[in-house]
Amino acid sequence: METKTEALPAPPTVRAAPPQPRNRRRPWRLVALLVILLAIIGAALYYWFFMRPYESTDDAFIDADVVQIAPQVPGHVATLLVRDNQGVKQGELLLEIDPRDxxxxxxxxxxxxxxxxxxxxxxxxxxxxxxxxxxxxQANRTAAQTEAERAQADLKRYQSIPKPAVSRTQFDLATAQARSNDAAVEAARSAIAAAQAQVTLSQAAIQTAAADVERNKAAVREAEIELSYTKVAAPIDGFVTHRTVQAGDYVQTGQALLALVPSNPWVIANFKETQLTQMHPGQPVTVHVDAYPNHAFHAHVDSIQRGSGARFSLLPPENATGNYVKVVQRVPVKILFDDPPDPNLPLGPGISVEPKVRVLDEPRK
Known part of the structure; x- marks a missing residue:
């Protein structure tokens, strides 16, 4: 009997595991992390050197001492000598009111x-x-006094002579003459008093007439001043703005005719009260004007208002009643330009600006 031997199956071949591929994303992650880190460092440096030392606001405008021109006497405008936006010098004639009246x-x-x-x-x-x-x-009194003295002497002489030597008629005549001369002396005295009283009245009339002269001198000066007011001149150097008058118009005293804007404006910047901690006068300021974005103006802090802008508004807030919500207040800061005005870059009141104050250059004194 023939024996069959079955072949055993061959053991399975064990294959080596393929090598794991390297993570190719790891270098990119490192680069990204490095870029983010550099960006954070750059932002921190930028804040530290370019933002932290400064305080800025966009709630700021150009301001100036705008002078309103108004006549001091009424009348028709005979001559108008200026046009809109014209530059004028102090003392230059702007217009003339009809001076005939x-x-x-x-x-x-x-x-x-x-x-x-x-x-x-x-x-x-x-x-x-x-x-x-x-x-x-007085002369008449002297003469009357002399005659009275002579008459009294004659009367005394007649009285000393024995009666048989002097007739009764002579004695009575001497007595009457003495009395008449005494009366003449009294009349002379009264005439002197009356003349002196008249002198007093005349001197009072001099005072009245002198006062009348002074009153009329004042009237002449007033008329001269009113005549001078018919010529309206520029009180300052500036530019004619907001002109509302035309030649031939009838104008009243105090009526606004035009405005003069000077060429030396400044900036009023309304900073938050929290931005004033390190701010004080004298600190340098860089002003960017919206109208001239490619030009930076150099300036400095002049002063800080003692009080918020809301406190001096037409209707200041009343916090004593109702529910109170704390709001950060803004305080006006006056900023003056360092550079002289550039005629090619005119600045007028109301123009928007953005000042940047460097507050950490030096410790606050």
Whole structure:
């Protein structure tokens, strides 16, 4: 019997595991992390050197001492000598009001002054005449006194002579003569008093006439001033703005005709109160004007207002009643330009600017 031997199956071949591929994303992750780290460092450095030392705001505007021009006397505008946005110098004539009425008023005041001066001279002459009357009355009194003394001497002489030597008629005549001369002396004295009283009245008339002269002199000066007001001149150097007057218009006293904007404006920046911790006058400022984005103006902090802008508004907030919500206040800061004004870069009130104040250059004193 034949024996069959079955072949055993061959053991399975063990294959080696293929090598694991390297993670190719790891270098890119490192690069990304490095870029992020550098960006963080750059941002920190930028903040430390370019943002931390500065305080800035976009709530800022150009301001200036705008002078409103208004007439001081009413009348028709005879001549208008300026146009819109024209530059003028201090003392330059802007317009002229018809001066004819004021010329007539000055002539009338001068005539009244001349009449008052004439009355004053007449009063002075009257005093001299009354003084002469006083001197004449005094002379009459002296003469009357002399005659009275002579009559009294004659009467005494007649009284000392025995009666048979002097007739009764002679004695009575001497007595009457003495009494008459005494009465003449009294009359002379009264005439002196009356003349002196007239001198006093005349001197009072001089004072009245002198006061009238001064009053008319004041009227002449007033008429001269009113006549000068017909010529309206520029009180400062500046530019004609907001002109509302035309030649021929009738204008009233105090009516706004135009405005003069000076060429030396400044900046009013409304900083938050939390931005004022390190801010003080004298710190340098870089001002960027919206109208000139490619130009930076150099300036400095001039002063900080003592109080928030809301406190001095038309209707200041009343926090004593109702629910209170704390709001960060803004405080106006005045900033002056360091550079002289550039005629090619005009700056006018109301223009928006963005100032940047360097507050950490030096410790606050």
């Amino acid at each position: 004021y010329d007539a008023g000055l002539a009338q005041a001068q005539a009244s002054l001349l009449a008052a001066q004439t009355r004053l001279e007449q009063a002075r002459a009257q005093v001299n005449a009354d003084q002469a009357k006083v001197e004449q009355a």
